[in-house]
Structure formats: structure tokens, C-alpha cells
Amino acid sequence: MEERNFSDISYEQYLNENKLMGSRCKKCGVLYTPPRALCIKCYSSEMEWVEMKGDGKLSAFTCIAVGPPFMIDEGYDRNHLYCVGVVELDEGTRVDARIEGVDTNKPDTIKVGMPVSVEFLHRGEGEELMTYLAFKPA
């Protein structure tokens, strides 16, 4: 696994394998999610893969009524809102993700700061397999 490029393509392949991965600069120690191939603090390209535990807290969210075509295809619309948000991982970095297991009709019940844990939403199979990074209340 150490052979993979530190790229979005690798990041998504890992998601397909139920792994949330980041990259850490071997020189200065900064951690990045999603992974970066180039450290933007010290400009080193010596990176290593780090698997995130998958726990964090919800930094912010939104409940969307008018989504893009691929969300409409999943059955979401003005009467069935979906939630997406920003999660701050326990490791200190942030990721964008879908937020599952919350009541999107009552956004007031969704709390910024609440603990969440990772979930991998797989769609399609084989060559077509793709995975949404998601979190649900812990």
C-alpha cells in the first residue's frame, strides 16, 4: 500500500476499501486529509500514508433540498433533504463528507460539535464502484 501515489485517485481507492487515509510529511510531521503529495509547510515531497481512526466532531453542516443530478438519482428532493458537512477528525484535520443518521427535516436537532464516526457508502460495483465518505452520530 505504501506504493500508491499521494493523490485523490489513491484517496478514493482507499475509500473503496473502507479506509480513510491521509498523508504525513516525513520531514516536518504535518498531517493532511485528503492526502497531499507536496507538503505546503516545508515543501518536502517525502510523505507517508496514515490511516485515520474515523472519529471526529461535526464542525458545520447543511441540509440540501436542491441537489445535483447524482443526489436526485438517489431519491433526494425538496421533501427528502440530505445532509453534508465538514468533520474535524480526532487527528486534527478536516474532511468534507455526507452526514447520515440525522433528521434533515429538523436541522435544529443536528448539533455542531457532536461526535461522529466514519461510514463508507458504496455505490455501484466492480469498475463502477465508488464510495462516498460519510459520518454518522457516534
Added chain:
Amino acid sequence: MLKKRKLGRGVAVVGAGMSRFGMFKDMDSKDLFVEAFREMLLSVDKGVDPNEIEALYLGNFSNDFFMHQAHWAPIISDLIGVTPKPATRTEGACASSALSFREGVFAIASGFYDMVLVGGVEEMSKCSTAEVAEGLALATVPYEGKVGFTFPGVFGVIGTSYFAKYGASREHLMNVTIKSHNNAPLNPKAQIPYSVRDLMNAKIERIKQKGRPLPQWKDEKDFLRDPSANPVVAWPMNLYDCCPISDGASCMLLVAEDIAKNFTDKPLYVAGIGQGSGRGFHAAKSLTSFEATINAAEEAYGMSGLKPEDIQFAEVHDCFSIAEIIHTEDLGFFKPGEGYKAVEEGLTRLDGPKPINTSGGLKSKGHPVGATGTSQLFEVWKQLRNEAGKRQVPNKNLRFGAAHNLGGTGGTCTFTILERR
């Protein structure tokens, strides 16, 4: 850190024009730009020979997507008789024409040209709402778009983050919408020239005509609280928190400072000009601030030697209600976490101490994305020259006005300060 950058030589604005903004079945991008260009020519007090224009810089975000036609700079150049002189397109999503203005300023400041035309155009209304949403989402950050973020969704996230951090609520966002819409009826070019109260009363009238039970809205806020009148788009962004879909064009004539008086006795001067870049939520410094705006402001304040309190009025990029609040904090007009209180206290009203979006803002003036940047500067031009009519800021001694333009989800932001001497 303020950066003390200077232009190689001074640059002045001597003409400005703007088409009406709206959804036009019978007009396309070319018609709209000609409308703006003709107004610009008429606005040059002592007249100008269009043959003297040496280059065109044209902002356009995505007519490629919206109209299936790319490469707009030479199309517009031919239309207004600039061909075969250089025509360059600038793209910075919704900040595309603020970038054209900036490139024009640099071209003159460098000494290479003495007169250039800058502007922008966008034609969005021939697309369905879903297509427009898809087109705009092209300017989100890839990680965001991939998990289902829309443009309103990005600002929804900023909203929940701001609410949690500072204790604001949707009620405060409504103050922004009501304030901006109060200015719109005073702007003859506004797409939605109605106050929220006008819109509420019109809705009651339509319900009456259909013979349905009448809603019991006590006031504008009550109307905005009702999801049947103001449905969720991306909570906490509801319909009245979002700018409309628009067509439009705008342009400005820039010249070297030393020849400005040949064209008008009332030129405006570029006092400060700044730009910055930003990144997605995964890497952003803060979820309640745009680092691109902060960088743009530092450049513009640093160049001009001005402070936020010196800016007497401003247009800021209110693509969504929460955005206006954030920008007024990032630009230093109000402290972080106090922008929403300033709106509540009326400080940003037309007759307040710091009028914001006197044009009605993107929310009610309209937001044809590539045309917005220079249309904001058009408003600054009108105000500083005391030509804004009924929406004229009631301060007899206006000297400094500014425009803040944001592209995408904060990937490109600009801040431009104009001066009347």
C-alpha cells in the same frame, strides 16, 4: 500584514455602463454587452472616440456551459469595434470581471496602454434552474462537489458554523435580506426591484385571487419564517437568502491618470486594489471567514494607506445572506462575530453609517456572475459621482467607496477601492 504595493502609475475610471439585470428571453450576451457599452460611452462627460480603446479585458465565468459557446473576448471585441486589438478573457468564477478590471489597471499602470475597456458578461437564464446549479457547482472545490455540496450548501455550512460560533440565527439573516431588498426599488436596473414587504403583499394578492385561505403574516419576518413562502434550499439558506439567476453585462473605461481630465472633470481614481486566493473547507483557516478576502483587503488597504473606517460605503458579494455578514467582518468594517449585530442595528442601511449594497446587492440587483464585479464598481462610480438618484448615500462628502467580489466558494476574492478627489 499590510503590504505597501504601488501601481507603476495612477489609473482612473472615466466611464461606466451596465445593462439591466434580469432574465431576458429576447436578449443575449451580445445585446446586453452593447447596452452596457453604449451607456459607458454616454457616461464619458467630455466624450471619447472608441477607436482610442487599445485593449479589452472581459470577465466571463461559464457561458461555455450556460450557452455552449466559449471564447467570448473576441466575440465582444468585434461587437464593439475593438478588433483587431487584443481581447483577453478573465475567469475567476463569480469574480471574473473584478479580475478583468484588475488586469486592465495593471496594463495601464505598467505604461503599456493608456486606455482599456474592462467588463464582464454572463447569460444564465436560458438554462433550467437545475442546469444553472450544476454549472455553478463547477466552481466549488472538488472534494465538496463530490459529496453533494451545492453552492447554497457551501454557504449553508458557513451559516451553521457562524451560528454555532457567535450565537446568530436565521432571524439575523432575514435582516440582511430585508435591508438589501429595501434598496432595490431605488435601483432602476435591479432584477427584483421590490422590498420584501412588496413581495409579501404581492403573494397575498395572488392567494386572494385564487380564493385560497389568506396567510396570517404579521410582518416581513413572519413571511420569511413561513416555509411555504420561503422554502429551504440548503438549510439555513432558504430561497430569500439566495441571489437569483440572471443575465447581464457591465463595463468601465480605464485611462492613465495623467490624461483622465481630458475625458471628465470627475474621474475616479484607483486608490487600492487587492486580490486573494482561497481553498476548500478541508484546508481553510476558518469556516467563518474567507482568507482570500483578507488577503485582498490587506493588499488594497496597504496600497491605499486607508483603513476600513475610511471606506464610506461598499458593495460586497452577497450571493447568500450569510456571505454579506462574513465579508463585512473580513474587510474589517465590523469585528468578527459582530457583522450580524451591525445589520440588526441598521448600521448597513442606506441611511446608516456604513451603507452596504446600496444597489440592492446580488440578492435583488441580480447576479449574472461574470458581469457582477464591474457592476459592483459601477455602483461605486454612481455613488462617488453623486449620480445614484434615489439611492444616493446621504453623505455630501463621499470620497472613498469600495467593491468586494467573491468567486466560487471563496477561491478568488477581490477588493477594490475607488476615490473621488
